[in-house]
Amino acid sequence: MKLNIEIKRSNPEKNKKPFYQKYKVNGDPNDRLLDVLMDIKRKFDPSLSFRKSCGHGVCGSDAIVVNGKERLACKTLIKTIADKEGACIRIEPLRTLPVQRDLMVDQKKFINSYRQVKPFFITKKKAVSKESVQSPEQRKKIDDATKCILCASCYSACPVIQKENPQYIGPASIVQAARFLFDSRDDGFEQRLSELNSPNGVWSCQNYFNCTQVCPRNIKVTKLINLTKKDIKKHES
Ligand code: SF4
Ligand code: FES
Incomplete structure (x- = not known):
């Protein structure tokens, strides 16, 4: 399906004002949002910055704000945030922490x-000599x-x-x-x-x-x- 992705871009190091960059992409409803971000980085803009590591909801590094709600990019299926062809998905960094760049915050x-x-x-206990059973x-x-x-x-x-x-x-x-x-x-x-x-x-x-x-x-x-x-x-x- 066709998607309109809007990503809040910032680069405080260069004193650039944050702005929303738009990308038109194709995504399968069963793709994860992380797949879409990776696709944008590969195909359109290698400078797009975001964190990720495990890709499976374990490390907690890819939390972002999607359409106003905090989510893990790797655990968010496109079909849960886009209900129709051409749907708009707005992606922002986490709130309350300073932005380092784009979707990366200083933790x-x-x-x-x-x-x-x-x-x-x-x-x-001074020394634990055997297993502490619960x-x-x-x-x-x-x-x-x-x-x-x-x-x-x-x-x-x-x-x-x-x-x-x-x-x-x-x-x-x-x-x-x-x-x-x-x-x-x-x-x-x-x-x-x-x-x-x-x-x-x-x-x-x-x-x-x-x-x-x-x-x-x-x-x-x-x-x-x-x-x-x-x-x-x-x-x-
Ligand atoms: S939302 Fe808070 S409590 Fe839940 S996993 Fe993340 S850091 Fe832990
Ligand atoms: S990449 Fe590790 S939780 Fe999403």
């Missing part, structure tokens, strides 16, 4: 927030949070970061904290508390649910944030 701020919550095991029920508590691929779609879609508090650590960092907070083998609750229990931590979340709606891994992001709030309150009472 430093996002990754720094992630680091703040200490996303690693903290244990009081029951299926204990494992279930962290199942959802372990699915996060740090694509930053939730960070981009969050109205709090966009308009209210740009310093909010963001949904993904709290999901990553929850992955350890609710792990029966982890003892790092106190050490993560200063970041989580702060104005830029969980209390910035206003339950807009945008994060849950855009997460390509279908993680119940808002629910995990609320469970973390509940855990902090329980700890304080």
Whole structure:
């Protein structure tokens, strides 16, 4: 089918004003949006910049905004975003992070927030001599949070970061904290508390649910944030 692709192009290094470049391409409804981007790069414009790596929804590097919604290019089939011949697909970089070039954003701020919550095991045990076993029920508590691929779609879609508090650590960092907070083998609750229990931590979340709606891994992001709030309150009472 014929498609009209509009891509927001920017090159801050050259101080060029962002503009929307239009490409007329042919795409199969079962093609992925990443295939179309690769096609444009090969056939029309090798300077078009975007990130991708695994091509299969695992690395999280190709999150972009498509017709106003955060998506992974490699997981988006053309038929889900173009309903008729000549359909227009507008592609933009993620919001709330500075653009490096075209669809590539600088992830430093996002990754720094992630680091703040200490996303690693903290244990009081001196040495672990044997496997630390979990029951299926204990494992279930962290199942959802372990699915996060740090694509930053939730960070981009969050109205709090966009308009209210740009310093909010963001949904993904709290999901990553929850992955350890609710792990029966982890003892790092106190050490993560200063970041989580702060104005830029969980209390910035206003339950807009945008994060849950855009997460390509279908993680119940808002629910995990609320469970973390509940855990902090329980700890304080
Ligand atoms: S919670 Fe979902 S949207 Fe947010 S970074 Fe993880 S995978 Fe991406
Ligand atoms: S290229 Fe890895 S998630 Fe899309």
